[in-house]
Amino acid sequence: MSDHTTNATALAGLKVLDLSWALVAPAAMRVLADFGATVVKVESSTRIDPVRAGPPYWRNQPGPERSSNFINYNVNKRMIQLDLSQQTARDVVLRLVDWCDIAIESFVPGVMERWNLHYDALRERKPDLIMVSTCLNGQTGPDRAGGGYGVGGAARAAMIEVLGWPDRDPSLARAYTDYTASRMVAVATLAALDHRRRTGQGQYIDLSQVEASIPFIGAAVLDAGVNGRVLRRRGNRQPGAAPHGVFPCAGDDCWVAIAVRSQEEWRALCGVAAAGWESDPRFAGPDDRERNQDALEEAIAAWTAPQDAHALERELQAAGVEAHAVLDSLQGDQDAQLQAMRHFVEVESSDIGVIPVENTRQRLSRTPSDPRWVGTYGEDNDFVLRELLGLGDDAIAGIAASGALQ
Amino acid sequence: MSQHTPLSPYRVVELSSERTAFCGQILRDLGAEVITVEPTDGSDARRFGPYANDTPGLESSLAWWAHNRDKRSLALDVGTGAGRDILSRLLHDADFLVEGLDPERQAGLGLDDAALAARFPRLIAASITPFGREGPKAAYRGGELIALAASTLLSTWGDNDRPPVMMAVPQAYAHAGAEAAIGCMVALNERAASGLGQRVEATAQTALTFATQCTTLSGLWGAGNFFRWGGGLKFGPLGVRFIWPCKDGYVSAGLFFGSAIGPPTNRFTRLMYDKGFCDESIRDKDFVTLVGPLMSGEEPMSEFDRCQDAVERFCAAHTRAEMEAYAVEHDLLIDAVRTTADLLTEPQLQERGYFRQIDQPGAAAPVTVTGPFARFSETPLEIGGHAPSIGEHTREVLRGDLGLDEAEIEDLRARGVIGAAR
Numbered sequence: 001m002s003d004h005t006t007n008a009t010a011l012a013g014l015k016v017l018d019l020s021w022a023l024v025a026p027a028a029m030r031v032l033a034d035f036g037a038t039v040v041k042v043e044s045s046t047r048i049d050p051v052r053a054g055p056p057y058w059r060n061q062p063g064p065e066r067s068s069n070f071i072n073y074n075v076n077k078r079m080i081q082l083d084l085s086q087q088t089a090r091d092v093v094l095r096l097v098d099w100c101d102i103a104i105e106s107f108v109p110g111v112m113e114r115w116n117l118h119y120d121a122l123r124e125r126k127p128d129l130i131m132v133s134t135c136l137n138g139q140t141g142p143d144r145a146g147g148g149y150g151v152g153g154a155a156r157a158a159m160i161e162v163l164g165w166p167d168r169d170p171s172l173a174r175a176y177t178d179y180t181a182s183r184m185v186a187v188a189t190l191a192a193l194d195h196r197r198r199t200g201q202g203q204y205i206d207l208s209q210v211e212a213s214i215p216f217i218g219a220a221v222l223d224a225g226v227n228g229r230v231l232r233r234r235g236n237r238q239p240g241a242a243p244h245g246v247f248p249c250a251g252d253d254c255w256v257a258i259a260v261r262s263q264e265e266w267r268a269l270c271g272v273a274a275a276g277w278e279s280d281p282r283f284a285g286p287d288d289r290e291r292n293q294d295a296l297e298e299a300i301a302a303w304t305a306p307q308d309a310h311a312l313e314r315e316l317q318a319a320g321v322e323a324h325a326v327l328d329s330l331q332g333d334q335d336a337q338l339q340a341m342r343h344f345v346e347v348e349s350s351d352i353g354v355i356p357v358e359n360t361r362q363r364l365s366r367t368p369s370d371p372r373w374v375g376t377y378g379e380d381n382d383f384v385l386r387e388l389l390g391l392g393d394d395a396i397a398g399i400a401a402s403g404a405l406q
Numbered sequence: 407m408s409q410h411t412p413l414s415p416y417r418v419v420e421l422s423s424e425r426t427a428f429c430g431q432i433l434r435d436l437g438a439e440v441i442t443v444e445p446t447d448g449s450d451a452r453r454f455g456p457y458a459n460d461t462p463g464l465e466s467s468l469a470w471w472a473h474n475r476d477k478r479s480l481a482l483d484v485g486t487g488a489g490r491d492i493l494s495r496l497l498h499d500a501d502f503l504v505e506g507l508d509p510e511r512q513a514g515l516g517l518d519d520a521a522l523a524a525r526f527p528r529l530i531a532a533s534i535t536p537f538g539r540e541g542p543k544a545a546y547r548g549g550e551l552i553a554l555a556a557s558t559l560l561s562t563w564g565d566n567d568r569p570p571v572m573m574a575v576p577q578a579y580a581h582a583g584a585e586a587a588i589g590c591m592v593a594l595n596e597r598a599a600s601g602l603g604q605r606v607e608a609t610a611q612t613a614l615t616f617a618t619q620c621t622t623l624s625g626l627w628g629a630g631n632f633f634r635w636g637g638g639l640k641f642g643p644l645g646v647r648f649i650w651p652c653k654d655g656y657v658s659a660g661l662f663f664g665s666a667i668g669p670p671t672n673r674f675t676r677l678m679y680d681k682g683f684c685d686e687s688i689r690d691k692d693f694v695t696l697v698g699p700l701m702s703g704e705e706p707m708s709e710f711d712r713c714q715d716a717v718e719r720f721c722a723a724h725t726r727a728e729m730e731a732y733a734v735e736h737d738l739l740i741d742a743v744r745t746t747a748d749l750l751t752e753p754q755l756q757e758r759g760y761f762r763q764i765d766q767p768g769a770a771a772p773v774t775v776t777g778p779f780a781r782f783s784e785t786p787l788e789i790g791g792h793a794p795s796i797g798e799h800t801r802e803v804l805r806g807d808l809g810l811d812e813a814e815i816e817d818l819r820a821r822g823v824i825g826a827a828r
Contacts, residue, residue: 009596010593011596023619031588032592048665050662050664053697056624057629058627059628059629060630068627069619072623140758144754146733147667147670147737148741149667151648151658152740154658156752157749158749160743161743161744162573163563163572164571165565168565168636169637169651172635172647173573173617174562180581180584182616183581190595191436193595195785197595197598205782207779211760212779215428215779219472219575221749222468222773223468224745224750227460227468230747231745231746240455245551246555246560246569256555257560259552324546324552324555326555328558328561328632329561329621329622330624331625332558332623332624332625333625337542337544340541341538344626356623361608362586362592364589364592366600
């Protein structure tokens with residue numbers, strides 16, 4: 001077994017029962033684990049977490065222990081397998097509730113009630129429990145039932161509708177509400193924790209992933225209400241900026257993003273390009289450029305097409321123009337800035353060995369995060385039952401014999 | 407503000423910019439008091455549209471209205487000595503500073519890490535920048551499109567025959583701001599033990615990588631590249647599409663694999679067969695186990711393409727409402743693509759009382775804003791106040807919070823240290 005110790009201290013002593021699956025809540029709880037909380041992740045091999053099937057896979061070979069979607073969101077957690085359809089497993093969960101400060105789950109609404117593990121039942125045992133439930137549409141309302149996932153969330157939050165080209169069908173924003181909602185889960189949980197520390201009061205948090213995500217397009221919601229405008233896709237153009245686009249560069253599928261808002265930036269771009277644009281009346285002022293954006297983009301594309309995207313990025317940025325090569329999925333780890341920010345770190349897996357993952361995205365100066373390991377299926381069964389719950393050999397043997405640990 | 411919101415005891419000083427607004431709004435929604443410090447001619451966050459009645463102006467930016475609700479505005483020139491002195495006094499009583507300053511500017515204002523630790527040891531100071539305050543791109547300029555490009559996210563969005571494409575609503579500093587807010591909450595809980603604040607740093611580039619769902623790791627993992635593919639995504643030989651045109655718009659519907667979400671796919675293919683949209687061989691595929699044979703080539707990829715063709719035909723023959731009715735009836739993962747206008751009348755959101763009406767100066771009628779991002783049982787979030795005008799609370803902050811008298815305020819005004827407002 002790999003060494004399961006972290007030097008992170010910020011949340012040391014905090015105890016989290018993570019009953020969640022998929023992406024939203026597990027990723028949020030990984031942040032707490034990276035900052036030193038003891039997070040017990042409960043899962044069952046009888047109903048495999050769907051993210052265990054998600055690519056990219058380690059060395060491009062699929063497998064439940066080789067999925068980045070699982071590994072990258074479950075760093076620094078203690079892994080126990082429990083088949084919650086069994087009463088013995090649910091009894092272990094109740095002991096974990098007694099142990100923990102925070103319990104979090106992301107089942108379809110109604111599942112926790114069926115198991116008698118819902119908040120009203122659990123707070124009887126532990127009045128100051130903080131419990132977080134997150135699902136696509138929230139715990140109440142006509143759409144509470146039924147499964148949900150992040151692509152459907154993005155559809156429901158009007159985020160699909162606004163991604164893509166005006167003359168084409170919408171593009172896929174992936175499981176976008178997973179990414180937006182996950183952050184709000186982490187924020188809400190930690191805010192409730194501070195409140196409890198000050199007041200002794202626990203509480204229940206119902207976080208609808210759609211509701212938590214709509215603020216990310218808050219201005220467009222106001223636009224709909226105030227101006228009656230239904231925002232549609234509009235490519236890479238942004239009112240108030242021109243050029244504002246993605247332009248071809250030398251190579252296969254190579255692009256550079258360029259954004260110009262001020263006249264000063266425009267002059268800088270003209271200086272680098274030396275193509276006579278500064279004297280072209282169609283491009284003279286911001287309004288002219290927005291009006292003649294087709295011609296502007298054509299001229300810029302002709303200029304960028306034979307050039308190296310990375311060299312162009314450096315040249316434009318040095319001149320004070322917002323620009324960046326469009327990095328593809330294989331180029332992220334090559335980026336010197338992501339390296340400098342220590343975005344990629346290595347953790348240890350007793351199954352795979354040393355494996356790179358993404359770092360937590362908060363850099364704290366005094367008490368930084370410290371991602372160290374990723375557990376395998378049930379790797380910490382014994383640790384959780386013995387060390388955290390204080391159960392003895394006989395009790396553990398009884399639980400194992402019941403078949404609950406799967 | 408009520409004593410019964412999660413962060414009601416705390417005070418935030420925000421040096422307002424496009425970068426800080428969303429982070430400050432999260433902390434405000436949680437109940438912290440937020441003083442947003444703007445230049446006397448207004449924050450750059452006011453210079454982003456859309457605008458109320460499509461009339462550009464510093465008081466009509468809907469981007470400002472959306473992410474500065476219920477904050478107090480202090481119009482202050484922090485470039486002056488007197489301005490910095492006022493900022494210092496505010497920071498002495500603050501729990502959080504939220505700023506988006508470039509490193510040079512940060513040091514120039516005496517807000518670098520060492521200075522803050524020495525002068526305000528309990529302060530939790532969030533820095534939100536495009537790329538970070540160190541490293542080869544620390545001095546890079548970066549707004550939405552640039553951060554998206556640098557995060558690897560942009561390359562996965564769009565059609566394969568066109569350039570990568572962005573969302574029509576800026577996302578970069580919402581993601582970065584949310585990451586910063588998480589960091590602030592970690593630091594707050596830590597401060598309870600140590601008594602000390604610290605620097606919290608978030609960047610747009612790293613924040614947006616989160617929305618790649620790990621594909622940023624592809625190179626390091628020896629995995630294949632991911633390609634934008636319209637309403638889907640292509641990974642190796644497998645192109646999976648999720649977004650489909652239907653009779654009256656679009657729906658999301660997918661063919662999922664595995665033990666947890668394969669069963670709804672099997673129900674979906676059964677439904678399509680029953681309605682005459684696919685043959686028996688598609689109906690009889692088991693999506694619980696199909697992905698392995700597909701990736702290995704044992705099951706030809708053309709079979710998966712046939713399945714997706716059936717989905718395309720099925721969606722094209724139905725309306726959004728019909729598709730969602732099927733989803734309920736057969737427990738399928740199908741959702742209609744909403745427009746922003748649809749949200750305002752969405753029954754689920756109405757039933758939960760999500761949207762709130764606020765009186766926003768500059769608007770003819772109450773405006774609809776997003777509601778609480780989470781429902782706290784004991785400390786419900788209160789969404790109420792309007793986004794401030796430039797310097798709306800300058801006098802209130804200087805008198806009420808800092809105890810300056812009228813003569814001092816008038817002097818500051820005369821010297822241009824504070825704005826002209828009330």
